[in-house]
Amino acid sequence: RSLLYLIIIYIIMQTSLLICMLISYFIPIITVYLKYDNNQSVSNIICDQKNKYIILLFMFIMGGFSLLYEWNRQNIPSFIFISLILIGIYGVICINETNLLHYGFAVLIFASIFGFMIHHYFLSTNKILLGFLVTQFFLSLFMILFKTHFFLLEVMMIVNFALFFLYLHFITNMI
Numbered sequence: 001r002s003l004l005y006l007i008i009i010y011i012i013m014q015t016s017l018l019i020c021m022l023i024s025y026f027i028p029i030i031t032v033y034l035k036y037d038n039n040q041s042v043s044n045i046i047c048d049q050k051n052k053y054i055i056l057l058f059m060f061i062m063g064g065f066s067l068l069y070e071w072n073r074q075n076i077p078s079f080i081f082i083s084l085i086l087i088g089i090y091g092v093i094c095i096n097e098t099n100l101l102h103y104g105f106a107v108l109i110f111a112s113i114f115g116f117m118i119h120h121y122f123l124s125t126n127k128i129l130l131g132f133l134v135t136q137f138f139l140s141l142f143m144i145l146f147k148t149h150f151f152l153l154e155v156m157m158i159v160n161f162a163l164f165f166l167y168l169h170f171i172t173n174m175i
Contacts, residue, residue: 017069024062081116132164
């Protein structure tokens with residue numbers, strides 16, 4: 001019976017952290033959405049001096065909740081991948097897109113996202129997670145091959161990863 005209580009507390013804690021992550025991520029998402037006006041990339045919006053500091057603040061808040069979430073998950077590779085994604089995000093926000101280092105941080109983000117997705121797919125061998133992983137692969141391939149719809153492909157990759165993360169949360173905490 002006490003094990004059941006611990007499981008319930010863990011699920012509530014993880015879900016609360018996830019909700020806090022989503023709330024803090026909402027401000028950067030809304031900022032990008034409101035500032036989109038035929039921009040070539042997400043970086044173009046988040047590096048703009050008018051947007052960068054509010055986005056950075058809320059990404060730090062979201063990062064704190066993400067690290068707590070991953071720490072509670074007690075999965076070291078997952079924690080490392082999320083840490084690398086966050087480092088990449090902060091680098092992309094802080095370094096202007098005219099600097100080559102900006103693109104190094106962007107590659108770090110997407111490589112870490114792939115690592116996270118591959119790691120969790122192999123832990124669960126869940127077919128839906130595999131679907132998200134394959135989708136991420138093809139979106140990445142399209143981004144490399146067809147640079148004309150860069151903004152849309154970036155957004156689709158971010159949304160796909162978010163859906164993967166949410167689905168992973170529910171299969172690991174609710175089943």
